[in-house]
Amino acid sequence: xxxxxxxxxxxxxAHAKQMGLAxxxxxxxxxxxxxxxxxxxxxxxxxxxxxLWLSFLVGGLVALATSYNYAKLGARxxxxxxxxxxxxxxxxxxxxxxxLNIYMWIGYVIxxxxxxAGFAGYLMTFFPHDHPLWLPKAAAAGAVLLFTLxxxxxxxxxxxxxxxxxxxxxxxxxxxxxxxxATADWQGLSRAGWAAPSGIAFGGGMLFIAYEGxxxxxxxxxxxxxxxxxxxxxxxxxxxxxxVVYLGVAFAVLGHLPLARIDAASxxxxxxxxxxxxxxxxxxxxxxxxxxxxxxxxxxTLYGAANVCWMIxxxxxxxxxxxxxxxxxxxxxxxxxxGLVLVFVLFFDLASVAMMGSGAFLFIYAAVAYSHLRLRxxxxxxxxxxxxxxxxxxxxxxxxxxNMYAHSRPAFWTMLGLFPVSFGLEWxxxxxxxxxxxxxxxxxxxxxxxxxA
Numbered sequence: 001x002x003x004x005x006x007x008x009x010x011x012x013x014a015h016a017k018q019m020g021l022a023x024x025x026x027x028x029x030x031x032x033x034x035x036x037x038x039x040x041x042x043x044x045x046x047x048x049x050x051x052l053w054l055s056f057l058v059g060g061l062v063a064l065a066t067s068y069n070y071a072k073l074g075a076r077x078x079x080x081x082x083x084x085x086x087x088x089x090x091x092x093x094x095x096x097x098x099x100l101n102i103y104m105w106i107g108y109v110i111x112x113x114x115x116x117a118g119f120a121g122y123l124m125t126f127f128p129h130d131h132p133l134w135l136p137k138a139a140a141a142g143a144v145l146l147f148t149l150x151x152x153x154x155x156x157x158x159x160x161x162x163x164x165x166x167x168x169x170x171x172x173x174x175x176x177x178x179x180x181x182a183t184a185d186w187q188g189l190s191r192a193g194w195a196a197p198s199g200i201a202f203g204g205g206m207l208f209i210a211y212e213g214x215x216x217x218x219x220x221x222x223x224x225x226x227x228x229x230x231x232x233x234x235x236x237x238x239x240x241x242x243x244v245v246y247l248g249v250a251f252a253v254l255g256h257l258p259l260a261r262i263d264a265a266s267x268x269x270x271x272x273x274x275x276x277x278x279x280x281x282x283x284x285x286x287x288x289x290x291x292x293x294x295x296x297x298x299x300x301t302l303y304g305a306a307n308v309c310w311m312i313x314x315x316x317x318x319x320x321x322x323x324x325x326x327x328x329x330x331x332x333x334x335x336x337x338x339g340l341v342l343v344f345v346l347f348f349d350l351a352s353v354a355m356m357g358s359g360a361f362l363f364i365y366a367a368v369a370y371s372h373l374r375l376r377x378x379x380x381x382x383x384x385x386x387x388x389x390x391x392x393x394x395x396x397x398x399x400x401x402x403n404m405y406a407h408s409r410p411a412f413w414t415m416l417g418l419f420p421v422s423f424g425l426e427w428x429x430x431x432x433x434x435x436x437x438x439x440x441x442x443x444x445x446x447x448x449x450x451x452x453a
């Protein structure tokens with residue numbers, strides 16, 4: 001869940017750069033611990049079985065390996081552009097880097113659809129079980145429309161409340177995990193319920209989207225007093241902390257619910273588990289917490305990361321003053337983003353959007369790693385670690401893609417088809433407008449040192 005504040009941060013004078021380690025770690029945790037774990041827990045448990053905790057570990061280790069590239073690149077090129085900046089520096093200003101930016105924007109669109117579907121799943125727990133079949137889709141679409149209006153008309157308090165949002169969500173999940181683990185029946189994690197290794201890896205690929213927000217820490221590198229020291233520590237600490245939280249959540253659910261019951265309550269598995277060891281009020285508290293988390297993730301991603309990608313795709317660079325006014329001055333981008341989110345909400349189920357979103361980010365992070373490989377002389381990056389991150393991302397993407405082809409063919413072809421669409425749109429837009437991608441000026445950095453692609 002990208003924090004609403006991170007992409008909109010105003011330029012900070014050099015003498016005012018004072019973000020410390022704790023603040024940077026908070027950004028990283030806030031970027032990851034959001035609506036994702038609530039939304040896709042049940043779907044991932046369906047494919048990984050009682051080895052779901054291993055799937056969380058697999059996804060987390062891939063994120064940890066990938067964070068190495070963000071640590072090195074962010075320390076060397078501290079800007080708000082994040083992955084977009086890294087891709088342009090490594091691959092040059094061309095159709096490839098531009099197409100990848102569009103594909104990343106679509107990845108955030110898919111993540112938004114996942115948050116909306118997750119919101120609807122927990123909202124349905126407050127309705128009778130025999131509710132109309134169309135109601136969850138309507139609720140998800142309504143959530144998208146609501147937060148589109150929020151972004152159009154301001155509501156600056158939402159951005160200012162981001163720290164509170166992160167703190168409350170982390171507290172709810174931590175209490176749930178600790179309480180659940182303390183009272184768990186560990187027989188629920190027996191190997192008899194484990195999926196095959198391919199299923200565990202498939203679950204890890206599906207769950208990767210619950211970790212994708214770690215890159216937001218790199219966007220804040222320009223606000224750090226000592227990026228080469230603070231950024232790597234913040235990235236590694238935030239990813240490791242989130243792995244621990246997710247493992248605790250997995251143990252708590254698996255220790256209280258049999259797999260059949262998790263399947264039956266797939267859209268609200270955490271609430272169902274809470275009801276067994278926290279009582280009826282616990283069920284309600286977790287359901288409300290899930291609504292809070294998925295709604296905050298929906299709003300923050302729409303306001304933040306999707307807005308960043310759209311502005312760069314449209315104009316080639318971020319505006320000097322980047323805040324909620326940017327969407328108001330370019331409502332076409334907001335409405336296009338929201339419209340595409342509605343398409344994914346209405347035509348795909350929750351598991352499908354989670355898989356497509358994870359696939360998109362695995363590919364983008366592999367591309368960032370490749371950019372780092374080309375820039376390793378400037379960052380002093382270790383080739384072995386860079387290659388490891390590329391191999392892990394592509395391997396997990398391969399497992400995810402093969403399972404999507406076998407079990408969710410429409411989602412597979414959609415994810416694959418978005419590649420030529422993204423690069424085709426970039427090529428056509430460049431020819432029509434002459435727009436070029438511009439990168440920030442970093443002291444001592446050379447623009448496009450890797451040449452054009």
